[in-house]
Amino acid sequence: MSAVTAENDGHHDHKPAKGFMRWIVTTNHKDIGTMYLVFALAMFFVGGVMALIIRSELFEPGMQFVEPQFFNSMTTMHALVMIFGAVMPAFVGFANWQIPMMIGAPDMALPRMNNMSFWMLVAGILLLFSTLFVEGGAPAAGWTMYPPLVLQTGNALPFAIFSIHLLGISSIMGAINIIATIFNMRAPAMSLMKMPLFVWTWIITAFLLIAIMPVFAGAVTMLLTDRFFDTSFFDAAGGGDPVLYQHLFWFFGHPEVYVLILPTFGIASTIIPVFARKPLFGYASMVYATAAIAFLSFIVWAHHMFLVGMPLVGELYFMYATMIIAVPTAVKVFNWTATMWKGAMTFETPMLFSVAFVILFTIGGFTGLMMSLAPVDFQYHDTYFIVAHFHYVLVPAAIFMIMAGCYFWLPKWTGNMYDERLGRLHFWLSVISVNVLFFPQHFLGLAGMPRRIPDYAVQFADWNMISSIGAFVYGFSQLLFVYIVYKTIRGIDCEKATDEVWEGASEHGLEWRLPSPAPYHTFETPPDEVPTEHF
Ligand code: CU1
Helix, strand or coil, X not given: CCCCCCCCCCCCCCCCCCHHHHHHHCCCHHHHHHHHHHHHHHHHHHHHHHHHHHHHHCCCCCCCCCCHHHHHXXXXXXXXXXXXXXXXXXXXXXXXXXXXXXXXXXXXXXHHHHHHHHHXXXXXXXXXXXXXXXXXXXXCCCCCCCCCHXXXXXXXXXXXXXXXXXXXHHHHHHHHHHHHHHHHCCCCCCCHHHCCHHHHHHXXXXXXXXXXHHHHHHHHHHHHHHHHCCCCCCCHHHCCCHHHHHHHHHHHHHHHHHHCCHHHHHHHHHHHHHHHCCCCCCHHHHHHHHHHHHHHHCCCHHHHCCCCCCCHHHHHHHHHHHHHCHXXXXXXXXXXXXXXXXXXXXXXXXXXXXXXXXXXXXHHHHHHHHHHCHHHHHHHCCEHHHHHHHHXXXXXXXXXXXXXXXXXXXXXXXXXXXXXXXXXXHHHHHHHHHHHHHHHHHHHHHCCCECCCCCCCHHHHHHHHHHHHHHHHHHHHHHHHHHHHHHHHHCCCCCECCCCCCCCCHHHCCCCCCCCCCCCCCCCCCHHHCCHHHC
């Protein structure tokens, strides 16, 4: 057997590709993880520019910069780019980097499919962008693409739908890979209940993805045939029902929002114990809470549809089922807090983001609980209150923890320590501006400002202006993050990372459960044949 080196992962004997080609053909989990993360960061800025176009138009009442149709395209594209282009790929990037190392595997189980997942993601997003240049403009009916409105989309609709198919295939392949890796390639002593929480949250997320993506693909394909092949799935005139689309969409859409938050929980459960210098409080309850949230996410979808005229029992069922999700979620928040309780805490950048996450995610969770009440939703449906709610869950929760994960793992990935002073500056700019950006949107929603509208009545002017100022400060602050990451990767003016990275943290084996590089263990090599130098 040939030796395992950095260039040769032990599976293949051919010479590795060099230069640019290396990135095209790579099957190495670290390379692919890096590509996912860099791609996610680029899309974060593209989606961010779209958000700033929206916030510019809403800076003051009246129409200033864009046509209403283009404004609606921006709200649609901003959501699709951030969800499918930024947040999900960032999580897959973390999964690629961390899962093999955390479970003691030499790589992902299906390395070539791993490469294909990434490049299909790129193809899907490029196809989505192509709709901006198609006659009639990009889809403008919201990311939910409800018929009949979405069927008014010009020539872009089939491109958008095919893009969703590609993104779905990419996600499903990624999920299969993660499941195959975790179930088959754990180090011999690592039972499921010894896996790091990040691995647990990802395997549950992977099952969610496999369950929901085909439903979404089916729903948009039915849109396609309604528009081009004379079917009437969603057309009442032909015996169909537009509400059917909403059921299908939200059967996908609700678990999808947990796809965007469960790996976030895993990153928080990794970082908080390290900086509290205590083991994670309630490991088993964290696992069961994650599984409970995932299960419940499949049976609450119609809380997005309280206004479609469901029977009263339906309203009540979806209301109570949704409220129950607050229980396992509260278990998690309790456990993070209990982990910090009486810990020897320090507040380096990853921990600052994590503490902010616990607090601000709780705000987003509570507004979610408010809206789970059907009579409350009757008032706030389609208002800025909804926008404020899910942005609290997605930005100061999901995006903050993605950034926390980058700060936390960059020293391990690059061997260089990031600039702690700049990291803290990035945190404080972000945490202040993100609240200036999104907190006023609660007030706008409570006062009745509708979402997805390019203009508004004058009484909403003040809070919109404040929100837009927050948006620009938040957006430009993120350039600092790019600078810090670049500086760390290139090793410009920064210290070498120590093996321990954060003082006192690895004393209890908290930082890494396994030595790095990981122990050698594959099915191709039975354990007694593994050369001893790998141990
Ligand atoms: Cu939902």
